[in-house]
Amino acid sequence: MLIVSNWKAYVESSASAKALVTAAQKLGKGSTHELVLCVPAPYIGMFSGQKGFSLGAQDVSATLGGAATGEVTAGAVASLGATYTIVGHSERRAMGETDAVIIEKVRHALAHGLTPILCVGERERDEDAQYLKTVRSQLSSLFDALTQKERMEVIVAYEPLWAIGKTADEAITAEDLREMVSYIRKVLGDFVPGKAAAKIRVLYGGSAEAANAPVLADGSGIDGFLVGHASADPLTYTALLQALK
Numbered sequence: 001m002l003i004v005s006n007w008k009a010y011v012e013s014s015a016s017a018k019a020l021v022t023a024a025q026k027l028g029k030g031s032t033h034e035l036v037l038c039v040p041a042p043y044i045g046m047f048s049g050q051k052g053f054s055l056g057a058q059d060v061s062a063t064l065g066g067a068a069t070g071e072v073t074a075g076a077v078a079s080l081g082a083t084y085t086i087v088g089h090s091e092r093r094a095m096g097e098t099d100a101v102i103i104e105k106v107r108h109a110l111a112h113g114l115t116p117i118l119c120v121g122e123r124e125r126d127e128d129a130q131y132l133k134t135v136r137s138q139l140s141s142l143f144d145a146l147t148q149k150e151r152m153e154v155i156v157a158y159e160p161l162w163a164i165g166k167t168a169d170e171a172i173t174a175e176d177l178r179e180m181v182s183y184i185r186k187v188l189g190d191f192v193p194g195k196a197a198a199k200i201r202v203l204y205g206g207s208a209e210a211a212n213a214p215v216l217a218d219g220s221g222i223d224g225f226l227v228g229h230a231s232a233d234p235l236t237y238t239a240l241l242q243a244l245k
C-alpha cells in the first residue's frame, strides 16, 4: 500500500523530524509498503536525497514564482527532491482555497514532475446523501480541467472532514468506506475510459491509526492511507505500519 504521512504543523523541530525519518527508514526496510513523507517545507531540504522513503510537500503555490512573498512553488520543492505534493487539503480549503486554485496548483505540480495527492471529502454526512454530490463536484472540477494523461497521474485521497483529527473509534466504518471508494471510482470512470479508472490510486485519510487501519484496508478498495496525527509521532507511526504488515 501507499502510506502517505501528513505531518501537518505537528512537527516543530528538526530533532523531531529526524526521529520520524529514522523510524520511516527502519520500518521501510523489507516492507511491502511504499512510504511517502509530506513534511513542512523546510524539512524537504533537510531530507533531500535520503533513502527509504519519498518526500512530499503538504501544499504548493498557485503562482509560478516571482513577487509572491511567503509562497513555496512546485519548482522549489521539486528541485530539492520532493516527488509528491498534497493539494486541496480541507485545512487549506478552510483558508479559502477554491477549486480553481487547486487546478492551478495541480498543473504546476505536474509540470514539475510532482505527483499530486488531491484531497476530497464532505464536511458531514446527511440523510439525503448530498455528501456524494460534494465529493463528485470536487473530483469533477479537477478532472474536467486535466488531459487524459494528467488524470492518470493524480492520486485521490478521500478525507471526510468529520473524521479528521479524531480517534480510530470516530473514523469511518469499513462498510461506509467501501461504498465511498466505489462511488469515487464510478466518478473517475466518467473521466477515464474503461479499466484505467481502477488504476488511479485512491487513499483514505481521517483518523487512520493502528487500531482501525487494518480493518479499513481490508476489502474497501483503497490503495493506501493519508495519515495525519498518527504519522507525526514515531510511536504511533511505528504501531500503524506494524499493524498493516
Ligand code: PGA
Residues within 6 Å of the ligand: 006, 159, 163, 164, 165, 166, 205, 206, 207, 208, 226, 227, 228, 229, 230
Ligand atoms: P488525521 O489527519 O489522521 O489526523 O485525522 C488526516 C489528514 O487530515 O490528512
